[in-house]
Amino acid sequence: MRLKHIPGSEEAVAGSPQVIHEPESLKGRWSAEFDGRPIALEIGCGKGQFITQLAARDPQTAYFGLDFYSSVLVKALKKDSEALPNLRFLWMDASGLSEVFAPGEVSVIYLNFSDPWPKDRHAKRRLTAPGFLKKWQSLLAPEGRLEFKTDNMPLFDWSAETLKNEGWTITAITHDLHHDPVLSEGNIMTEYEEKFSARGNAIGKLIALPPKA
Numbered sequence: 001m002r003l004k005h006i007p008g009s010e011e012a013v014a015g016s017p018q019v020i021h022e023p024e025s026l027k028g029r030w031s032a033e034f035d036g037r038p039i040a041l042e043i044g045c046g047k048g049q050f051i052t053q054l055a056a057r058d059p060q061t062a063y064f065g066l067d068f069y070s071s072v073l074v075k076a077l078k079k080d081s082e083a084l085p086n087l088r089f090l091w092m093d094a095s096g097l098s099e100v101f102a103p104g105e106v107s108v109i110y111l112n113f114s115d116p117w118p119k120d121r122h123a124k125r126r127l128t129a130p131g132f133l134k135k136w137q138s139l140l141a142p143e144g145r146l147e148f149k150t151d152n153m154p155l156f157d158w159s160a161e162t163l164k165n166e167g168w169t170i171t172a173i174t175h176d177l178h179h180d181p182v183l184s185e186g187n188i189m190t191e192y193e194e195k196f197s198a199r200g201n202a203i204g205k206l207i208a209l210p211p212k213a
């Protein structure tokens, strides 16, 4: 997928107080830094619609939207006067998250419409590939969970299979979220979810618990 580069977005993101700079310095102290709130993280948040609405709805949790692309992240930033106290952004590659959060520090990880990397030889790059799942497992608290949504059904089914093979427990799954009476309740749509469901694509969602150590 080719994204349009926005000139000046690097400077805007680098200078924003809504972005956590040097996030490694908070390793092991995230919850304390955010008044004891549990920590929830969207990996690949894009323009931030999902995580922003979630943070507004649930002020008792500290939410973090992470993306490595400044041209989308810059759109997630608000005027400082409108910024939510329980929402911050991380401008980084998700591969480096083990340097940022201590083991068990994160309560929920959201993966929404992650890049599908359809070619077999690129499967390791999928954010639900075994190498990434091991990272997410180590970040999550024992009672934590991973939530994953996509309209890409080959990726969805591959991810569900990979999670099971890696010892995760899938506690809820649907191939048609918007018509699922239980899982659709309180659903917040991402930008991609709005775009692809408007084209008639069904949305898959699953919730998975990490393997017990």
Ligand SMILES: C[S@@+](CC[C@H](N)C(=O)[O-])C[C@H]1O[C@@H](n2cnc3c(N)ncnc32)[C@H](O)[C@@H]1O
Residues within 6 Å of the ligand: 043, 044, 045, 046, 047, 066, 067, 068, 069, 072, 092, 093, 094, 095, 112, 113, 114, 115, 190, 191, 192, 193
């Ligand atoms: C297809 S978009 C989905 C955006 C949003 N979650 C949504 O559903 O509308 C995937 C996003 O993930 C980001 N991304 C992909 N791999 C990443 C990585 N390893 N680290 C950080 N961000 C990543 C991309 O820059 C892009 O903004």
